[in-house]
Amino acid sequence: xxxxxxxxxxxxxxxxxxxxxxxxxxxxxxxxxxxxxxxxxxxxxxxxxxxxxxxxxxxxxxxxxxxxxxxxxxxxxxxxxxx
Amino acid sequence: xxxxxxxxxxxxxxxxxxxxxxxxxxxxxxxxxxxxxxxxxxxxxxxxxxxxxxxxxxxxxxxxxxxxxxxxxxxxxxxxxxxxxxxxxxxxxxxxxxxxxxxxxxxxxxxxxxxxxxxxxxxxxxxxxxxxxxxxxxxxxxxxxxxxxxxxxxxxxxxxxxxxxxxxxxxxxxxxxxxxxxxxxxxxxxxxxxxxxxxxxxxxxxxxxxxxxxxxxxxxxxxxxxxxxxxxxxxxxxxxxxxxxxxxxxxxxxxxxxxxxxxxxxxxxxxxxxxxxxxxxxxxxxxxxxxxxxxxxxxxxxxxxxxxxxxxxxxxxxxxxxxxxxxxxxxxxxxxxxxxxxxxxxxxxxxxxxxxxxxxxxxxxxxxxxxxxxxxxxxxxxxxxxxxxxxxxxxxxxxxxxxxxxxxxxxxxxxxxxxxxxxxxxxxxxxxxxxxxxxxxxxxxxxxxxxxxxxxxxxxxxxxxxxxxxxxxxxxxxxxxxxxxxxxxxxx
Numbered sequence: 001x002x003x004x005x006x007x008x009x010x011x012x013x014x015x016x017x018x019x020x021x022x023x024x025x026x027x028x029x030x031x032x033x034x035x036x037x038x039x040x041x042x043x044x045x046x047x048x049x050x051x052x053x054x055x056x057x058x059x060x061x062x063x064x065x066x067x068x069x070x071x072x073x074x075x076x077x078x079x080x081x082x083x
Numbered sequence: 084x085x086x087x088x089x090x091x092x093x094x095x096x097x098x099x100x101x102x103x104x105x106x107x108x109x110x111x112x113x114x115x116x117x118x119x120x121x122x123x124x125x126x127x128x129x130x131x132x133x134x135x136x137x138x139x140x141x142x143x144x145x146x147x148x149x150x151x152x153x154x155x156x157x158x159x160x161x162x163x164x165x166x167x168x169x170x171x172x173x174x175x176x177x178x179x180x181x182x183x184x185x186x187x188x189x190x191x192x193x194x195x196x197x198x199x200x201x202x203x204x205x206x207x208x209x210x211x212x213x214x215x216x217x218x219x220x221x222x223x224x225x226x227x228x229x230x231x232x233x234x235x236x237x238x239x240x241x242x243x244x245x246x247x248x249x250x251x252x253x254x255x256x257x258x259x260x261x262x263x264x265x266x267x268x269x270x271x272x273x274x275x276x277x278x279x280x281x282x283x284x285x286x287x288x289x290x291x292x293x294x295x296x297x298x299x300x301x302x303x304x305x306x307x308x309x310x311x312x313x314x315x316x317x318x319x320x321x322x323x324x325x326x327x328x329x330x331x332x333x334x335x336x337x338x339x340x341x342x343x344x345x346x347x348x349x350x351x352x353x354x355x356x357x358x359x360x361x362x363x364x365x366x367x368x369x370x371x372x373x374x375x376x377x378x379x380x381x382x383x384x385x386x387x388x389x390x391x392x393x394x395x396x397x398x399x400x401x402x403x404x405x406x407x408x409x410x411x412x413x414x415x416x417x418x419x420x421x422x423x424x425x426x427x428x429x430x431x432x433x434x435x436x437x438x439x440x441x442x443x444x445x446x447x448x449x450x451x452x453x454x455x456x457x458x459x460x461x462x463x464x465x466x467x468x469x470x471x472x473x474x475x476x477x478x479x480x481x482x483x484x485x486x487x488x489x490x491x492x493x494x495x496x497x498x499x500x501x502x503x504x505x506x507x508x509x510x511x512x513x514x515x516x517x518x519x520x521x522x523x524x525x526x527x528x529x530x531x532x533x534x535x536x537x538x539x540x541x542x543x544x545x546x547x548x549x550x551x552x553x554x555x556x557x558x559x560x561x562x563x564x565x566x567x568x569x570x571x572x573x574x575x
Contacts (some may be wrong), residue, residue: 007174014170018327021163022320033302033309039295041302041309047159048365051166055357058173062350069568 003068010061014054021050086398093402094234094409098251101270101413108266109259115166115445118260119189119425120341124575129265130343131352135276135359136268137335138165140219141226143367146471147496149384151169151371155301157315158371162364163323165445168330171489172340173353177491179337180346181566182559184417190422191337191488192430198491199499200555208506209430212334213423215481217459218474221421223247224463225470227412233389234405235399242464249463253414253456256420257449261342264417269575271410276359279407282400283366289395291373301373310374317528318433327533328438328485329478338422345569406541424451450497475516479532482507486539494547495556501546 001008020026030046037045112118125133143161150158178284179194188194192209196202197465224245231244256264293299301308311319330336344351367388374380381390392404433439439447467473486509487502516523516531526534 010170010174014167018167018323022323024320025317027311027315027319031310031315033306037300039128039298040299041156043310044156044159044298047156047162048361051357051361054166054170055354055361058170058259058357059354061173061355065350066347 001064001068003065006061006064006068010057013057017050017053017057020045084238086393086401087236089398090234090402090405091239093399094231094405096227097406099408101267102251102255105255105259105263105266106399109255109263112258112260112445112449115425115429115441115448116187116189117262118445119421119429120183121261121265122422123184123341124344124573125262125265125342125348126344126571126575127348127351128355128574129269130339130348131355132272133265133268133342133414133418134277134339135356136272137339137418138270138330138356138415139275139360139363139410139411140223140415141230141412142222143364143411144388144404145226145229148284148367148371148381148388149226151368152374152380152384152387154314155305155310155312155372156368157311157319159364159368160319160323160326161249161368162361164326164330165360165364167323167327168336169330169353169357169360171327172336173350175331175492176340176353178563179340180343180349181563183341185566188341189338190393190426190429191332191334192342192426194337195487195491197233198556198559199487199502200282200553201499201503202437204499204503205430207503208487209426211506212332212481212484213431214427215310215477216333216419217423218470218477220416220423220455220459221463221467222470222474223412223415223419223457227409227416228463229385230405230408233386234401234408236401238454245463246460247418248409248413249456249460252416253420253453256417256424256456257452260449261338261421264421265342267417268414271414272359274410275407276363276401279410280362280366282407283370285364286392286395286400287370290370290391294369297369297373300376304373304376318530321528321530321533325479325482325530325536328536329482329532330410332481332484332488334426335418335422338418344573345571347568348571348573355474365489409526411470420452420456423455424448427451429453476514477515479517479530479535480510481541483513483535483550484538486543490540492542495546495560496552496555497543498546498550500550501543504546505542507537508542509535511535512538540564 031043033041035042116122147158147161180192182197184187185569186197192205195208196205227248228241228245231239231248232241255267287297291300340349374391381387389401389404392400425448428444428451432447483506487506490497491502511533512535516534523531524532
């Protein structure tokens, strides 16, 4: 995967997660107390799950991007073409 | 009186620790680059806590805490928008840092000038973003007065507290510039992240018996506090989106990016900040959720964090709560002061005197740290009705700089006519929408700021296709693309 594609994938994940917690029709469906998930009231669970998912994706994104950059540098050192 | 002596003692010891660490890790300031962006030398840990310290304001222990007890989980929008803003920051970390390094950028205005090639637009942009941002400095200084007053059992007056603590912050910003501000942020950020989370969780257990019991209690007294209730829907969406976009374009965020020793260090800092942010926001706002069940809940809910700390932890816990809130206030004020002084010197004073040397700008920036600090203290000691309302309106206006900055970083066709017209029209929509809400009733519940951003974006897109593309910006994009990533494992 190229860095550009990774940025595109991250944008899609970001918009999907933020859409889940901000789009009025979706939040209207989530905005209730029952059923509880892992002990958290229904809406509170999503209020926490979305930022946690974003934080986890940031870590994956960082590690993946480092891997892409390292591969690119190694390839440049060898004088090969890099996509 | 004994209780006040204990809390004052705790706060004084904490100040001494701050002063010693800032002195030990500080450096003598010799240039504008060092004063404004710490010679672009900060390791990821220093940068992470400087960011966390600057981002999380003391009002989370006063205003936001009281909101949690009165409007429930709605107040937790702070968690969503903080993490969301960091995600946006991760996107722009590389382009902003690379351009900063290659072209010697020190302010957000420098980036605007470089991208759009206009000194006049840089001046207007810097002036307006500073004006939109400044009410938050005053609010934060006011929070100090409030925190000291509440944490010392009313034995230290509001004005004396804010003057003494603010003077301490101004002094270390003046002497140590960006590095002192960041080291202060490191000490203060660690305090309210690690100590704060543990202390507040301990209080949750003491007050409710644990998280599960807390939710049962809240459901019993008012289940509506666990939902968005009547405030939900478009208003919730407007608040989260506006705060995300506005949070990303605050001038302090750019200073944080420029100060790191590599774009990878910025990204690494951004990994720690959301986790800390989720834990800080969740614990403190959860503690506030069910406090209205107590018959002696204070008439002024803004002091409820100190009241509950005293009720279940005694004066030592009140002192600790005071330290946490002061740490959050001081780190935000120092970040704003340092960035604002460099912004005024370089983007505003520099505009009227293009021949001013960098040595002189450095002197101006240092002097302005004191001037801005004193003016902000003087305003904060006045009774300003609706300051919070003014600040929120200003935030709606701040958001209007988002398209100019973000779109300009990723889209070559964005041009000066589009961003300048979009920025001005967006601000007009924000102001009109806030002062005369009836005029945007047709938007069906979306805020003036959101309507402004939408119009702003449309103008930028139309102008981009209506005007010829700039070939001058190709060089900037190719610089970003070809810049070789620096490897750095530096912590501080």
